[in-house]
Amino acid sequence: MRIYEADLRVVAYGDFTFIDPLDSLEEFVEGIELPPEFVTSPISLNICCDSAAVPENPPLEANVQGNNDFEHNNVGPLPFSRHLHPHDFRLTGACKLTALEITDNDIKVLEEGLRPFGNIANDFTLPSLRTLMRYMEAWRIGLSRHFPVIHFPTFRLGNCIPELILAIAALGAVQALEEHTSRKLYKAARAVALERLQVDRFDSQSAETLVFLLIYSTWARDASVVTEGFELHEPILQYMRGSDVAKHDHSIEQTWIEWALSETERRISFLAFCFFDIHSIIYNRPPSIFTRETHLRLPCSVEEWQATDDQEWAACRQAKPSDPISFKDALESLVTAEAAGWETLPCAFGNLILLHGVLQRIYLQRQLSFGSNLGDQTIHEIHIWQRVSGSDLHPISEHGPIPFTSVAFLTVAYVRTHMDIGPHMLLASRDPKAVASALFSIAPLQRHSNLTSALLHAIHSLSLPVAFGIEHVARSQSILWCCQHAVCALECAIFLSKWLETIATTQMSNPLEPYESHILSSVESVIKEAVDSADWEHMDTPSWFQSPRHMGIAVLKVWSKIFSEKSAWAITVHVGECLNEFAGMYERSFQHMT
Known part of the structure; x- marks a missing residue:
């Protein structure tokens, strides 16, 4: 019998392989490079109190495409405009986002953006700039690594719709241990988002807002809020099924900005798929969307995603040219000999998505099974995923927290069999x-x-x-x-x-x-x-x-x-x-x- 235990320290016993979980404990702990936030310390904020204090950044050039035309003047595009995507601009120089910045003027524009929804959020008061910025930074530092759907090199809060900012702030407020305020932000964001869906088109920003609200409700304290998360499945599914992002999967003519837009939309859909599956796992809800309905390719490599400008992005694509792997094809390969020749997939997020596909298969097989154990084929699929994933068993990894999260769900997959x-x-x-x-x-x-x-x-x-x-x-x-x-x-x-x-x-x-x-x-x-x-x-x-x-x-x-x-x-x-x-x-x- 062969037991696959990637990266575990193991010892052999007869025909079996075992982990010694505490072997070389000191070496294990000392070998982990702890991140700066491991030591409790105040968050360093880069807050601009007025437009005059804004550090000099590379100039922004309007991205005039289709229905997104806008007048480019000295003031720049209006923040929170419905005609802008948060990534809808072109950088003329390299940009490495070190903090999420928002000015007093942005707060005023945010208030104006919320004014039409005053009748449904009349008891909501927007936090101060400093408080809002603190929530944004708490989200960026503590949560964005778990949910890599925002392309920071091209992201600007000033181009977001109001409810998206409130949803991000709600998650950040929870991370900052300010649950009372987070609940207010969540309620306001949800009310505005659902109201807007009644009167406006459903775009990627609205979908992103709903997915962040879905994450909030999944882990909330109150059962009523958990139920509110279930109610978000249907509108998110409408977006996923109506999105045309799949047509860009094999496009080679995209600019960096166009690519960032389509990659972001793809990742939003996949994050929603993952949380739908989490709802199946921990709340025993039937799948809202089946794996066979998901025709998108898996997310790009980490190098492409983190490239800070169009030149670096182009260099990454040229250095590792490869045909995009679709989620459906990758999942099907797990049950054939084809996956045996794979190398590790290029993105930890893609590995996690694929594992959620395996978990959905386990959930569905359970509905048809009368015995306590599933077949050897299911275990084989888990073994193959484990081999191609390269998931890191350490909580602190150079690849971020997602590989370690994947290991947690890998254990669930084994248990569920x-x-x-x-x-x-x-x-x-x-x-x-x-x-x-x-x-x-x-x-x-x-x-x-x-x-x-x-x-x-x-x-x-x-x-x-x-x-x-x-x-x-x-x-x-x-x-x-x-x-x-x-x-x-x-x-x-x-x-x-x-x-x-x-x-x-x-x-x-x-x-x-x-x-x-x-x-x-x-x-x-x-x-x-x-x-x-x-x-x-x-x-x-x-x-x-x-x-x-x-x-x-x-x-x-x-x-x-x-x-x-x-x-x-x-x-x-x-x-x-x-x-x-x-x-x-x-x-x-x-x-x-x-």
Whole structure:
């Protein structure tokens, strides 16, 4: 049996391959270059209080195309104009965006842009320039790396519609731990966006606004806001199905600006697809759009996306000429021998999109399956994706956070092949007791060597926060993790505890296989490190090592502690509450048996 464990430190045991999650821990931690924001410090803002104080930038030249004609004068294009795209200008010199800038005059224009919608947002007051800028920077620094849909070299806030700015600010306000203000910004952005759809054409800015609102609602505290996110599926789908961006997939005549426009629109559609799939995973909603309906090519390479001017962009394209890979073709190749000859895909975002395609296939297969385990073909598809993705198992990577997020969803893919957790995911209720009760009702796992990959990934996902230090990770989740990691951790914890319960109830009649003994040893090693690295107050931690069942309780308690502290995003605390409730049910059932 061959277990694919990309980039894991592994040891061989007989015919099996295992991870030693804490092997060379010091080397692992020291080998990670922490980003500047890892150390808590004030955000450095580049705020211009008036137009006279604006630093000198390369001049902007009007991009006169089609219906986007505008009068170019000394003042420049009107900010927030409906006839401008945020990327709709041409730079005559190189531009590397170091901060999102907005002036007092921009605020006035933003207020004017919101005035026609005063009847639906009459209780909304726009934050001050300094506050708004702080939210924008919090979003840019903390969240934009997770959602690479804005082309910063050509992006200008002054060319955005008002609701897009409010949606970005709402996400940034959450990241800045100002949830009360973020809710106001979200409500205003949503009201304006939906109202505009009634009277104006649906363009990429409107779609981008709705996708950002979808992200906000997905991780919100209130169940009612989560439901509001479900209501956004239909208008976003209208945009995705009506967009003509696919016709530019093979165009070689595009300018840099035209390319940035079409690449941005493509990425917006893919980000929406990813969050539709996340809704299927964590809220058990049927897919809103199927993979076969997605005909776009995968996103471009990182080098092209980050090029700061048209010359650098052209050089990147010339250095790595290649035919665009469509999402549909790439996904189909995973089930054939064709993917065996692939090299790593050129973009981490593309890898994540492809993995969400695999997860959708798993979701649909679950609807037709009567057994607890899916077929070997599904596992083969996951193995192939893992090989071609090159995903980084380290939380801090030179490629950004997306490869690490992909590893979290990779673990979910492995878990879902062996445990039908979907119907039991009641996270949309935001009721920890209801969620825990539903998860507790999942049938026990059957012992089988095919579980090995899923178990090893579940152990590794727990070993990482333990390696960094539970107390530290609990207080700095926004630095190391994202919301996706919280919900993926929930599945890992349930899966591992269910397996440990199965071992506890069957090991007397069915002795452990060698690989099972090694997995138990790995779990025990992680728990020992967790006990040493955190304050467990009055918990009876020595009892955690008495039996596999006690170890299952320990796994749940360690994960719940990781998500016990106040976080920027309410979903992470909610996951901690659900795990704590589940651990309580587990303990009470154990006490009842004894």
